Amino acid sequence: MKALHAGDALVVWKLDRLDRDPRHLVNLVDDLTKPEIGLKVLAGEGVVDRHDDSKWPASVRAALAEFERALIVEREKAGLEAARARGRNGGRPFKMTSAKLRLARAAMGRPETKATDLCTELGITRQTLHHFVGPKGELRADGEKLLARRMAKASGPPFAL
Structure with missing residues (x-):
């Protein structure tokens, strides 16, 4: 200047x-x-x-x-x-958790379970349910990814001594 x-x-x-x-x-x-x-x-x-x-x-x-x-x-x-x-990823948290997934698999394995009632109880949509669990309780690709992600997070990085 x-x-x-x-x-x-x-x-x-x-x-x-x-x-x-x-x-x-x-x-x-x-x-x-x-x-x-x-x-x-x-x-x-x-x-x-x-x-x-x-x-x-x-x-x-x-x-x-x-x-x-x-x-x-x-x-x-x-x-x-x-x-x-720092290990943080943005975005909305998933509605389907591993605990809900285990409940959904067990419930969908029983013939008397109605998907609509199960979805209401779990707080998810039918579409979300069917992305993760098949009609007979089998895991679908998204369900496998969710469980794999949970296992990877649980194992975590090795501790330094």
Whole structure:
């Protein structure tokens, strides 16, 4: 900023190269307009050019919005990676648990069991039931995956001494 004079232009590849905090960036852009210093951003939806006064406010707002969105996405990805590194995976928890699966297998093995009543009691849908257990109580592919996942979690990593 000290080296820039009225009529000069500050050229940056992307706004994130200029600053990482959108609030500070807005202040910096405002500081550039007072002494009539130009700003050119080369990457993005087009070139933002401060010397074109008619397009300056809209183009800078668009560039700032794009910059802020990119930062949000970058931070979100970093947060998800950190959570995965801690062993956490996102998403809704499964309705079918291994305990419910064992009950469903035992109940579906009996001919007097009604699938609708069983689903109501377990708090699952018929579709979920039939994804995991067959009509005679046999495990289906999703049921095998659930049990395998539970066994892998139960065994856990070996302890270090």
